[in-house]
């Protein structure tokens with residue numbers, strides 16, 4: 605004979621355990637959502653920049669890298685902070701010129717948000733440059749007012765199959781930042797072809813780092829150095845960057861390639877003319 609009381613009890617128990625199971629499921633889901641939101645907010649709050657206001661960063665190390673160029677390392681507010689600069693963007697730095705007047709100039713850090721607790725600038729100091737004066741006079745322990753991020757390019761993995769990059773002098777810094785981000789990301793398969801122009805061999809910035817990219821990623825990164833005043837033994841390009849050099853060392857015009865350029869105004873204009881003449885449409889070109 606059926607024991608209805610027992611069946612009823614079993615049924616009730618089953619309902620209770622089902623309810624407990626769903627309760628647990630909801631609690632676990634809520635916990636996961638809370639953790640994800642918390643992690644996202646930590647990542648966001650670790651960013652150190654303010655796009656509207658200048659914030660001060662302490663210069664902790666200054667390393668000369670050529671007769672007129674130095675690497676400046678600045679501490680972020682906490683040892684766990686990141687700068688919070690999207691790849692392809694730059695910051696604005698504020699200083700005083702030799703007459704005490706305020707000057708603001710853009711600079712591209714050579715570090716990425718994978719570098720925790722600090723950021724670095726490579727700055728070339730021109731004899732008559734106004735912001736150059738400020739950097740020349742800066743000592744370790746002093747503070748630099750910085751605002752950002754700024755810039756029109758926000759790099760997304762896969763936005764191009766290949767980049768051609770044409771840099772002159774300190775125009776290397778945005779190219780270096782982008783190349784590092786591409787090569788350090790195992791999911792990023794973009795190829796990079798860099799033409800880097802300078803006056804003398806001593807002016808080439810970040811050469812060791814660029815050469816080690818070329819050695820470590822021979823199928824993904826190529827660099828071609830061009831000098832207007834080379835030493836006697838020099839196996840790179842000579843003179844100014846020409847149409848032929850671009851044809852030889854940059855990806856040919858195609859909808860899935862982009863040519864980036866950054867250099868002094870005269871060079872940028874000359875490169876734009878070369879690129880137009882070679883059939884690179886405007887949407888294949890970008891000037892930092």
Ligand SMILES: Cc1cc2nc3c(=O)[nH]c(=O)nc-3n(C[C@H](O)[C@H](O)[C@H](O)COP(=O)(O)OP(=O)(O)OC[C@H]3O[C@@H](n4cnc5c(N)ncnc54)[C@H](O)[C@@H]3O)c2cc1C
Pocket residue numbers: 694707709710711712713725726727728729730731732733734735736737773774777778867868869892
């Ligand atoms: C997006 C962006 C990112 C940049 N990132 C960097 C960076 O990481 N590192 C860096 O060092 N610079 C960088 N620059 C250049 C920087 O912003 C300044 O223009 C540079 O430091 C000169 O500023 P200044 O006030 O000292 O010279 P200014 O007072 O503006 O110029 C005075 C004189 O300096 C000389 N001069 C200035 N600029 C150049 C030049 N490019 N080529 C040749 N002679 C010049 C000229 O003789 C000029 O008449 C970047 C520029 C841009 C647009």
